[in-house]
Amino acid sequence: MNAKRFRNPVFVALDTPDLNQALEWGRALKDYVGGLKIGLEFITAHGPEGVRAVVSTGLPVFADVKFHDIPNTVAAASRELAKLGAMIFNIHVSGGEVMMRDAVAAARAIDPRVTVIGVTVLTSIDNDILDSVGQRGPAPEQVVRLARLAKRAGLDGVVCSAQEIGPIRAACGPDFLLVTPGIRPAGADTGDQRRIMTPAEAQRAGSDIMVIGRPITAAPDPVAAARAIAAELGMAAPT
Amino acid sequence: MAVLVKICGIATADAADAVVRAGADFAGLMFHPGSPRRVDLPQAAALAERMRGRVRLVAVMSDLPDESIGAVIGAVKPDLIQLHGAETAARVGAIRSRFGVPVMKVVSVATADDLAGVAAHDDAADMLMFDAKAPAGATRQGGHGAAFDWQILRARKFQKPWLLAGGLNAENVARAIRACEAPGVDVSSGVEIAPGTKSPDMIAAFVSAARNAQYGAVA
Numbered sequence: 001m002n003a004k005r006f007r008n009p010v011f012v013a014l015d016t017p018d019l020n021q022a023l024e025w026g027r028a029l030k031d032y033v034g035g036l037k038i039g040l041e042f043i044t045a046h047g048p049e050g051v052r053a054v055v056s057t058g059l060p061v062f063a064d065v066k067f068h069d070i071p072n073t074v075a076a077a078s079r080e081l082a083k084l085g086a087m088i089f090n091i092h093v094s095g096g097e098v099m100m101r102d103a104v105a106a107a108r109a110i111d112p113r114v115t116v117i118g119v120t121v122l123t124s125i126d127n128d129i130l131d132s133v134g135q136r137g138p139a140p141e142q143v144v145r146l147a148r149l150a151k152r153a154g155l156d157g158v159v160c161s162a163q164e165i166g167p168i169r170a171a172c173g174p175d176f177l178l179v180t181p182g183i184r185p186a187g188a189d190t191g192d193q194r195r196i197m198t199p200a201e202a203q204r205a206g207s208d209i210m211v212i213g214r215p216i217t218a219a220p221d222p223v224a225a226a227r228a229i230a231a232e233l234g235m236a237a238p239t
Numbered sequence: 240m241a242v243l244v245k246i247c248g249i250a251t252a253d254a255a256d257a258v259v260r261a262g263a264d265f266a267g268l269m270f271h272p273g274s275p276r277r278v279d280l281p282q283a284a285a286l287a288e289r290m291r292g293r294v295r296l297v298a299v300m301s302d303l304p305d306e307s308i309g310a311v312i313g314a315v316k317p318d319l320i321q322l323h324g325a326e327t328a329a330r331v332g333a334i335r336s337r338f339g340v341p342v343m344k345v346v347s348v349a350t351a352d353d354l355a356g357v358a359a360h361d362d363a364a365d366m367l368m369f370d371a372k373a374p375a376g377a378t379r380q381g382g383h384g385a386a387f388d389w390q391i392l393r394a395r396k397f398q399k400p401w402l403l404a405g406g407l408n409a410e411n412v413a414r415a416i417r418a419c420e421a422p423g424v425d426v427s428s429g430v431e432i433a434p435g436t437k438s439p440d441m442i443a444a445f446v447s448a449a450r451n452a453q454y455g456a457v458a
Binding site: 048051052055056072075076079083084085105106108109110111112113 | 243264292
């Protein structure tokens with residue numbers, strides 16, 4: 001069931017409140033990326049109709065919702081998200097093992113192909129913040145601790161920075177999917193992600209899904225930018 | 240966790256809209272020739288587009304050859320295939336890998352003996368459904384409104400999610416769920432005013448009764 005790797009690991013982040021813009025990107029980039037990622041801004045602005053519209057492009061959709069609530073609530077929300085057709089979504093590992101298990105069961109009962117990813121420590125959280133919320137640091141250790149828990153709870157993988165791939169891979173094994181945001185082609189604006197790597201570096205490090213936003217969507221020619229990334233990753237672009 | 244609900248045998252736009260409005264999880268489109276709920280491919284495709292993304296689409300087939308299964312999948316693009324015939328576990332696995340669509344296998348039950356071969360289907364399929372065995376001489380497998388002894392399933396463990404079917408309606412569904420701790424339920428004739436004619440009110444009542452019957456941890 002869990003042969004869930006994608007031929008093209010690039011998921012383009014449709015970080016915009018503009019539905020038409022998002023759909024235009026989705027359609028234009030269809031042949032050059034592996035999937036589309038939508039987040040809270042998009043989902044809050046456009047709701048289930050917006051999610052269905054993005055799903056209708058035919059590309060796998062990663063809903064970056066980061067659910068974190070009591071198990072029943074997260075399970076019910078996971079079921080509804082799976083019904084909308086999102087093939088990947090994420091939940092906070094710190095919600096605990098029962099919450100994670102129930103979310104996986106609820107989503108898989110709707111569609112067994114759904115991939116559920118854990119969020120460990122947000123990239124915006126440093127050791128001081130971790131300490132201030134009463135979590136045990138240092139951050140890199142907490143990341144691996146939560147990744148192990150995610151695996152035990154039956155999640156398919158976790159979101160992590162490219163630098164965390166090594167230790168998580170060592171702890172969780174080759175089948176655990178590692179989703180890396182903050183990937184920037186060489187020379188691109190680093191935006192708001194602190195820890196960055198290029199697509200080729202992330203690929204060598206073992207990233208399974210790379211979330212790339214502005215380096216594609218803010219490029220003068222998004223299709224050309226996506227093609228260049230696909231080429232950098234050694235994937236023949238369709239003609 | 241909330242009980243999954245499937246409404247089977249959707250054949251009209253009214254029924255499709257009622258299923259979506261009621262918030263059911265799965266809607267079944269019936270391709271078995273003997274069924275009063277049977278839809279042809281153009282009808283099924285139109286109903287599927289009406290419901291897509293609002294409820295998971297299930298194509299229900301019995302013992303069809305690959306060619307016919309392929310035609311249904313091409314027209315309907317279902318989220319799930321329900322195999323309601325005498326398909327073996329090997330056949331279930333072959334259909335699943337050939338078409339790349341998840342499969343729910345129906346196991347017809349009258350007594351506990353009928354569960355003997357279920358482990359192989361539990362391995363091969365993505366979901367299971369336990370339906371009442373058709374009465375002797377019936378020309379189709381499901382939709383007879385007959386129930387079986389739900390207690391047979393109590394305390395049975397399956398790897399895959401499963402739905403209870405057969406003779407369910409808004410009045411008895413909560414009792415059935417509690418009797419066997421079913422993770423989900425399926426209904427067809429139990430929400431009809433005449434064979435093949437769905438009632439939107441009965442669909443809404445059924446979904447509500449099943450959802451309110453949830454067992455296990457309540458937050």
